Amino acid sequence: MILAGNSAESIAQAAQVLATGELVAFPTETVYGLGADAGREDAVAKIFAAKGRPSDHPLIVHVADASGVAHFASQVPAFASRLIEKFWPGPLTLILHRRIGVAAAAAGGHDSIGLRCPAHPVAHALLVACAQATPAVIGLAAPSANKFGRVSPTTAGHVRAEFGDDLLVLDGGPCQVGIESTIVDCTRGVPVLLRPGVLGRAELEAACGERMRNADELDATPRASGTLESHYAPTARVRLMDAKSLQTALDLLGAEAAGIATYSRAILQTRSDKVIRRRMPDDAVETARQLFAVLRDFDSHGVRLIWVETPPDEPEWEGVRDRLQRASA
Template sequence: MIIDGTSAAAIAQAARALAGGQLVAFPTETVYGLGADAGSDRAVAGIFAAKGRPSDHPLIVHVADASSVPLFASDVPAFAQKLMQAFWPGPLTLILPRRPEMATAAAGGQASIGLRCPAHPVAHALLVACAQAQPPVAGVAGPSANQFGRVSPTTAQHVAAEFGDALLVLDGGPCRVGIESTIVDCTRGVPVLLRPGTLTREQVEAACGERLRSVQELQGEAPRASGTLESHYAPQARVRLMDAKALQTALDVLGPDARGIAIYARAILQTRSAHVLRRRMPDDAAETARQLFAVLREFDAQGVRLIWVETPPDEPEWEGVRDRLQRAAAG
């Protein structure tokens, strides 16, 4: 059931549901999340069951502000504090050492926990109401509100299409960022990028005053984190990344017989088939991120078998979009 997330009564209803152990979908600036009380292992188990997600694949816990971090994290390095000051509320998740007694199920059994303070006003209002609920909900575990491995939702309608009317969905309008948060591991003494997003490496490094490492640079196994599996964000149709020349060659080879194909590209391409669906990819990385998942869902709704996407530019601001498309193509 979709309810108006701008209504105080709806926020109160959703907070009561979460405090009572139920699932609630809510908007963030990145994508819609499927929320449960992070402090209740039973409630969190409902997320894994609803999504078909492995229980050892950790969830991100959403908090109202940085004051809630010590409830979940046993240590917050200085560079992590700088990142919170610079980007919270916003599309940044920090992986921190977890208090052993907190959010075991949400952490996938790991000794670390992913924390984020979302910037969306509906999400913030919900988190504040949860903290004031009886019993209080200190944090809301909230992976993307879709079936595991599939395209993330950026509207309330996307969520309803995935889970039906039984799920309470707070409608906060279309998500303005459109792809999931940047994830930085803060458990190994230096900042390590686990998942790119719309925040660039340069922005993160400037804020924390340290070079952002990659997982490959450091010894030891990185903490598991949301959205880092090789195959993820995949529509029903098969995704293939190609440069503009390869796209045009493929269309020329198929000629007028091309069917069941959708194309998302910046380049102007020619086709002799009236059956090829086309959407132009924006030249701007932020706008592409904003619409990417909605476009993939739109193509799926049209029943195409193949989605051909022009490979995004190899530039820092496109890293998050490239990551999502590479994982979608791996599916």
């Protein structure tokens, strides 16, 4: 069931559903999340079951504001506090040391926990309503509202296509960011970038005052959502290649090309009317906004192959490159 997210009645209804230990999907600025009370093991278990997700794969917990951090985290390094001050609410998740006895199921049993404060007004209203409900829900564990490993949803319709009409979905319109949050691990004494997003490495470093390390520099095992080698994958097989190779492949297949979709900044030519072509924007932010919707659209046409032009090797494209590399793994 899809309800208008800008309705106070809808928000109140969703908060009551969550307070009973059931699931609700809601919009954030990044993607739609599948939410449950982060403090209830039985509710969190329903997320893992619905997604088909391993129970040791940690979830991100969403809080209404920075004051919610103290409930879940046992310590917050100074550089993490600076990141919170600069980027919350917004598309940034921080991995922090978890308080003993709090949200163990949501954390996948790890001694750390991922926390985020979403910027979307519907998400914020829902979190506030949950905190005011009886019993109060302090935070919502909410991975992307899709089956495990598949393309994340950026509209309410995408969520319904994944889970049907029985799930309550708050409709907040299309997500403005379009790819998941940047994840920074703050448990190793220095900031470690686990998953890039729309926030650039340079602006993260400027805000926290330290260089962003990569996980492989510290021989660190990622302990966060969306860090598996293969992830965000459509049903069709994704292949990355440069624009010249894309055009050469289409030329070789000629009029016989079928079951193929292309997503490229270059304007590609084909002699087949069975090839679906979409133009990738020249701007990284706009490409991120539409990326998952484009992949889902290709799947809806039943294509077997999705050929994507490899994004530029430039800092602002890091988040898009990450998602496409995992989708093609």
